[in-house]
Amino acid sequence: MKVHSLILTVAFLFLVPPQARSAENDSRADQAQARQDAVIVRAIERISDYDYRSDPAVAEAVMRQIRRSQGTPEFMRLVKRFKPDGIETQLVKTLVGDDRSAAVESAALLLELDAGRKAIRRRLNSTGQAVAVIETLGLLGNGRANHFLAEIVSDAERPYDQRRAAVTGLAKSNDGEKRLVALATEKKLVGDTFLVAGALLARSKDGGIRDAAAKVLPQPALKDAKPLPPIDELAQLRGDVAAGLKLFRGEATCANCHIVNDYGKDVGPNLSEIGTKLSREAMLTAVLAPSAGISHNYENFSVLTEEGQVITGLKISQTDNEIVIRTADAIDRTIPGEEVVTIKKSDTSIMPENLHHITGQQGLVDIVEYMMTLKKKG
Ligand code: HEC
Numbered sequence: 001m002k003v004h005s006l007i008l009t010v011a012f013l014f015l016v017p018p019q020a021r022s023a024e025n026d027s028r029a030d031q032a033q034a035r036q037d038a039v040i041v042r043a044i045e046r047i048s049d050y051d052y053r054s055d056p057a058v059a060e061a062v063m064r065q066i067r068r069s070q071g072t073p074e075f076m077r078l079v080k081r082f083k084p085d086g087i088e089t090q091l092v093k094t095l096v097g098d099d100r101s102a103a104v105e106s107a108a109l110l111l112e113l114d115a116g117r118k119a120i121r122r123r124l125n126s127t128g129q130a131v132a133v134i135e136t137l138g139l140l141g142n143g144r145a146n147h148f149l150a151e152i153v154s155d156a157e158r159p160y161d162q163r164r165a166a167v168t169g170l171a172k173s174n175d176g177e178k179r180l181v182a183l184a185t186e187k188k189l190v191g192d193t194f195l196v197a198g199a200l201l202a203r204s205k206d207g208g209i210r211d212a213a214a215k216v217l218p219q220p221a222l223k224d225a226k227p228l229p230p231i232d233e234l235a236q237l238r239g240d241v242a243a244g245l246k247l248f249r250g251e252a253t254c255a256n257c258h259i260v261n262d263y264g265k266d267v268g269p270n271l272s273e274i275g276t277k278l279s280r281e282a283m284l285t286a287v288l289a290p291s292a293g294i295s296h297n298y299e300n301f302s303v304l305t306e307e308g309q310v311i312t313g314l315k316i317s318q319t320d321n322e323i324v325i326r327t328a329d330a331i332d333r334t335i336p337g338e339e340v341v342t343i344k345k346s347d348t349s350i351m352p353e354n355l356h357h358i359t360g361q362q363g364l365v366d367i368v369e370y371m372m373t374l375k376k377k378g
Pocket residue numbers: 248252253254255256257258267268269274277278283286287290291293294295298299328329349350351352355367
């Protein structure tokens with residue numbers, strides 16, 4: 001304690017008397033104060049068990065010094081050492097800034113502080129900035145960051161672009177890759193990211209990860225069993241809109257279930273504005289893995305009737321008296337209640353798997369190109 005007071009007394013000797021107010025004096029006073037703060041901070045930095053918050057004057061000097069050092073390496077060092085209250089508000093601002101190195105460093109610090117983790121969570125829940133924060137956590141790639149990312153990839157309520165960014169982030173570190181494999185094994189990876197997760201892990205430097213991923217995240221192949229390019233590469237390819245339209249309405253049978261601008265049948269969702277809603281990658285996923293992201297409104301049911309017939313399709317309505325099922329042929333089947341033996345919800349989509357076996361790789365890309373043109377009007 002004696003040593004502490006001695007150092008502090010020495011530090012306070014640098015106190016400058018208040019000066020008359022003028023611009024020049026102000027800046028001179030500022031400089032003097034900066035020098036004084038630096039001395040105080042350097043002095044107390046050496047004392048490991050000194051609670052700088054116990055003396056308001058010292059606490060203010062520390063805060064001023066930290067504010068002054070913003071944008072320099074000194075800043076992070078001081079924050080780490082003093083963990084000042086309320087610093088998370090300042091750190092969180094750099095988290096989404098243009099300076100990526102500062103952002104990653106801020107993330108590392110925030111994750112060490114209780115209040116910091118809460119601040120990160122708040123940013124993750126504000127839709128406008130979530131993706132930027134997720135990308136920063138991915139660049140950091142330590143256990144704490146990956147813990148957050150793992151939470152995001154398993155959260156079906158989050159939009160695809162957030163979960164996709166979290167998958168990409170996890171795939172950047174070996175710890176993250178292992179978490180992805182574990183999540184996929186436990187079936188906690190939300191379906192619509194499993195193609196991109198598999199594509200990224202297939203390129204892992206770690207052979208064990210590549211093998212594990214091939215098992216739990218199988219990738220779609222073409223009809224002749226030739227593998228398709230990984231989905232992120234497939235999304236880079238460009239196709240022919242007219243050829244895509246032709247396939248959509250014809251051979252590929254899409255229009256049997258989807259209406260586009262009043263053409264087609266009403267089994268699946270209307271795709272007239274799908275180009276506004278989905279990215280190329282999400283469209284490819286919808287076709288290559290239709291059961292990956294079945295939406296609430298399109299749950300597929302199988303009804304077993306007294307006669308032993310199984311009628312499968314979307315449940316349009318259900319009362320005590322009857323149940324109406326819309327089949328893949330866009331036919332509404334009404335089954336009287338007394339004829340129903342069981343109703344089972346299916347976890348596969350009514351949309352067929354392997355439609356890309358009909359179209360081939362180029363046809364698939366053409367259809368996606370066509371769907372990209374389907375945008376919200378006006
Ligand atoms: C037998 C009916 C059926 C056929 C055929 C079909 N779909 Fe679907 N599709 C659906 C249903 C139902 C959904 C809703 C979600 C689900 O169950 O997967 C869907 C979902 C989609 C989605 C996602 C829509 C969204 O809002 O997220 C896209 C994109 C899509 N289909 C494209 C196609 C394309 C392209 C084809 C042809 C290659 C096709 N579908 C063929 C029934 C079908």
